Amino acid sequence: EAGVAQSPRYKIIEKRQSVAFWCNPISGHATLYWYQQILGQGPKLLIQFQNNGVVDDSQLPKDRFSAERLKGVDSTLKIQPAKLEDSAVYLCASSPQQGALPGELFFGEGSRLTVL
């Protein structure tokens, strides 16, 4: 079974530029999450999708971050304009609608963003 795919793995941009990250979850997984992991901290949820609807985006900085999950499959997370403090690893995770506990997530390898 293929895992969660993310791209790009690494991205370096200057502040005020824009960047987009892509995620393809495990086939059949209805729930998709984007987490932000700043160095030295645990992952923090940015947004959660159930199919193509948003379940929780309370911690998403909506003035600069946006995310979409068209057709309920893959997802894109965009940052525009980027700030220095956005330097982090952006983790995508998915979970099936049935048969998994709340919190039992399958993670991709992450996209590391460096903002200069």
Next chain:
Amino acid sequence: AQSVTQLGSHVSVSEGALVLLRCNYSSSVPPYLFWYVQYPNQGLQLLLKYTSAATLVKGINGFEAEFKKSETSFHLTKPSAHMSDAAEYFCAVNSGYSTLTFGKGTMLLVSP
């Protein structure tokens, strides 16, 4: 509200020694508890999970954790550390909310 506190940002052990990583949680309802492991430049991988079926939970790679309600703890242990266990470990809690809350992580260093 739910939260997790991991005591010690770094833990160093010798190969073959006992591993003990501490986690305390706060939850207003009976929680689901998890330990995830993150190897360098990789995503998080589920190590084990507590689902209220048994207080002592066994996971992959010889790790186990014990749920102690009276102490609100879910410490992770392994009897004998291997070099390959060097990684960052995250405790996480879900109290029936839709989101998973992670601790800040503990880096395990294993020396020969």
